Amino acid sequence: MTLALLIAGAALAGCGVPAERIADAPARASAKPFPLPALTGRVVDNADLLVAEQEAQLSVALATTERLTRHQFVVVTLPSLGGRSIEEVGLTLGKGWGIGRKGYNDGVLLIVAPNERKVRIEVGCGLEGALTDSEAQAIIDQRILPGFRKGRMAAGIFRGSAAIIREIDEPGVTP
Template identity: 55%
Template sequence: MLLHGCPVAKVTPAPPLPRSVEDRRPLPPLSGRVVDNAHLLSPALSASLARRLAQAQVRTCHQFVILTVPSLAGEPIEQFGRRVGNGWGIGRRGYNDGVLLIVAPAERRVRIEVGDGLRKALTDAEAAGIIRNDILPRFRNGAMADGIDAGATSILREIS
């Protein structure tokens, strides 16, 4: 089966896992490829990023979503990232080839969550390097939007 020219694996979904107390906080709604709930991006940059992410998905079949949240409400960003990635179904089922860039300015946290199907293209070390070299220096200078844009550019370069 093909989805927009991308093969889609046929698999039976796993039964839902029991939800812990931490998982009861609802996920933000998935409203597009860029979900800027922390209002860090201008409308023009948000639209530009969404266009670039869509074009990359057409070329590579890999789904990449950017999420900013005002706060993690005490939840570790690693756990939140897994919950969002799984809850939103980022990446193709059976391929697990999605990427999620999360920014939580209140806690000063950023994370790149990479599906197992993309770990060769975007390793943990490469993701950490993108955060350290492309995103955080701009954040420290107060340029949150520029950091997100630079991080997205580097992630797209790695997964394309």
Template identity: 50%
Template sequence: MGKANSNPSPRVGEGHLSAAAQGLAARFLLLFALFFVALTPAAAQDFPKLTGRVVDQAGILGDADEVSLTQQLAALELRTGRQVVVATVPSLQGYPIEDFGYQLGRTWGIGSKENNDGVLLLVAPEERQVSIEVGYGLEPVLTDTLASTIVQGAIIPRFRDGDYPGGIQAGVKAIASQLELPPEEARKRVAAADAQARKRQEGGFPWAGLIWLGFFAFMFIGPLIAGGRGRRSRYRRGAGMSDVILWGMLSGMGDSGRHGGGGFGGGGFGGGGGLGGGGFSGGGGSFGGGGASGGW
């Protein structure tokens, strides 16, 4: 009689399930590693110097437009003590505009160190992106919702028509209008904007719930189903979309509550004025990722 086999074959599907679980764990480890890399300070970008209240590196403003904006922003600071800077750049150097603007605002130190009350209006015409970055101290006054309303309602429609000076002027006026309000009036406007945003969300399609369902389906059910289809099929199919969904969710964890927020979290820039010339510099203000961005 033949000798009994001391190493019986695994039950059908046992090896496949184990391999599927290993593949799932490997993807989780990789994506978490990428997430923490994104949270570390980015390599130094080639930021322009803070040469004034308007820094038009992209060359989309005429001399008269720049003078007019500078005068408006200087008058706003005299009335309120709050600094607003307009910047245009020829390139975002491969970064999302939210991250580039957030770090630029901190590097320039817009706003006072005590109050963190600076605002940066950043335009990248090459990438067709615009962002409003809001200092820590102004986030309750110029909320993400209000910043988004300004970007979508005042700036982008003019940019779509090719009117960059008009869009920037409209954005500056809308920002100044909010910053100059008495505290009680500013709170009322914030509450009204939030109510409008909630109304739009309640009447919209429940995309968030579907995203969560899709995430669980691809991450947990998909690999198990694919386990019985062979190793090659398992690693070529069912992984890509689940990785994209999880990475998107992890990136969002680094945001500070803004619309389209950045993924670098705290960053490594402490901010600090004195970088610019022409008698103007930041006051050491800091930014935390508040604001809004959009494209056209």
């Protein structure tokens, strides 16, 4: 699948900004509630962008990161955003799944929606210092999108995930 143009976003969502201000109000009024997919593991590949071996390899990397840092990182691909903005979907997933430790809000989501050509890194408040908006955007622009533009979705996901792991695995980040 070639994605010539991919709209990207990175945010420290939910960090003192009410969800109502982040969400796209007209889309919210016309769209059905976003159905929360099941959190089946550290990789939720509902858009089928990864083969089983790739999903397993990525799951091991994410589990290792969580074991070493205690920061929870989940990769999710969605066949559709259901008429919602990727920002709203990211907040819904993060809160609904409870990504990150309670009281620390130190979770990260990498969200890929290929049909809408959107990707987002959703970062919990507890990791703001380790993974800033500008760093997340640089990961999207420099690590994820080049692979996506060449039709290499798995490569973009792996390169982006590795860059996120490097950022959240810095010494002094774990509370």
